[in-house]
Amino acid sequence: MLSSRPTRMAISSLTAAVVAVGLMAAPTAQAEPALSPVATVTDQLARQLASDYAADARKLLPTTADHAVNLARAPETSRLGRAVRAANRTVLSAKGLPQNGTPLLTVRLADPSMVPALRRGVAPLVASSPTDDTLTAVTAYDRAATVVQLDPNRVPDRPVYLVEVDTSAAVAMGMKVVRSTLSANGQAAQVDAAAGYWATQVTSIRLNDDKEPWHKGGAEIFAIAAGFGQDGKVKVDTAEMPYLDHDGTTYYPGQLLVHFSSYKYNLADLVLMEEDGGTNYRDLALALSQALLTIIDGGVYIPLVNAILNAIPTEWWTDDPDYVDSWYTLSTATTGTLTGAAANGTITVNPYWVQPL
Structure with a gap:
């Protein structure tokens, strides 16, 4: 996605807001802005995929970074499937789209460099893909649902799955x-x-x-x-x-x-x-x-x-x-x-x- 945008008061004189690339960092003391309705849903689902529904999610998570998997593939009768369908309904509503629309929630491996660690068995984290270009940390979750803050400016050494909207x-x-x-x-x-x-x-x-x-x-x-x-x-x-x-x-x-x-x-x-x-x-x-x-x-x-x-x-x-x-x-x-x-x-x-x- 583009990371350079104008402010509302300066449309005609765009100033590039460059955000470079992410590794792990200590949590910042600065308060982060409130999450949007869609971001709230994807963040909650990321935590559930990492912890509560990790066993169900294991078969869905991609092993390469060249494609995303639609989470609607989760069996309807599973706990994960029910959670995904409820989350999709909320996202469609928050985006002003019809409830019978295409399921939008997907998961992907964040970067190709994470594939070797994933194949070695390194336990992945799961995060919601942020839309905020000014954020100071990416919030991810481990198997115990513990928050792990990731540096948005450097690619993490540990594999990270991102839950996001198609x-x-x-x-x-x-x-x-x-x-x-x-x-x-x-x-x-x-x-x-x-x-x-x-x-x-x-x-x-x-x-x-x-x-x-x-x-x-x-x-x-x-x-x-x-x-x-x-x-x-x-x-x-x-x-x-x-x-x-x-x-x-x-x-x-x-x-x-x-x-x-x-x-x-x-x-x-x-x-x-x-x-x-x-x-x-x-x-x-x-x-x-x-x-x-x-x-x-x-x-x-x-x-x-x-x-x-x-x-x-x-x-x-x-x-x-x-x-x-x-x-x-x-x-x-x-x-x-x-x-x-x-x-x-x-x-x-x-x-x-x-x-x-």
Whole structure:
């Protein structure tokens, strides 16, 4: 995940908050911020996996660091299975997602360097994957449910399993929630391909290298595009960017991110956000809808990035904000390499004609 974020009061001048990588450290005397609802669930489940349900969990825990295991694989009749299902229901609710949605809780080995120790039989710890980039310790648990504080800046010698949210699945469900809410209020962009239209194609994209901490996985990025519709109301489109996992890597997606058939002035703004595990999509959708309803088309295009950012719930800007970068006033003719307003991302774009159906 990205570890560089702006504060709410300094959107236009992003300052990198670099968090380096983790070993063990003594507990800090400084009080840690209160856990979010999702973090509370994952922390409790981490403690249970390490201690109460260790025997049941042993068959589920991966022996390599190349994949995560969905904890819903635990037998429904086992104590672990019942605990996981209850935790999943709580997480789905906390994220504003439907209760019949994909189970989101997973567990993974934190780092490939831990595999040899695991094979030697070193007893692993279990922790909840933190979303806070400013934390001073990662809380883990051993077989006796004893708290072990880990240094977030150095990879531990001891194997550590991380309980976390499947952010890829969460984004896919969350975008449906956002689109559904906006559509119900007449604010969703509607692509009309009958006559063909111009779109902005992203041919390459790169986010700054912020030296990922060991307890973070790959980022899950989604895009919000907004412009004025033919009726004068702000129209919003969303897109998943599942390939955009790591900072410091250039990706070549060829993805269409702005569809100008929806927009009156052939102009739109683009905002990239990150799913950090705690994102509540119902709150995001409602906040966007309410904020954008107040914007009036005055006959000339008004940039909408600030309106989108101001609509984001306040708690998203404390400890683990989700804003990545933004690009103002893209048009049907925009081409070339563009640095975002927060200087955290660079995209290369060109106009793309979508053939009529």
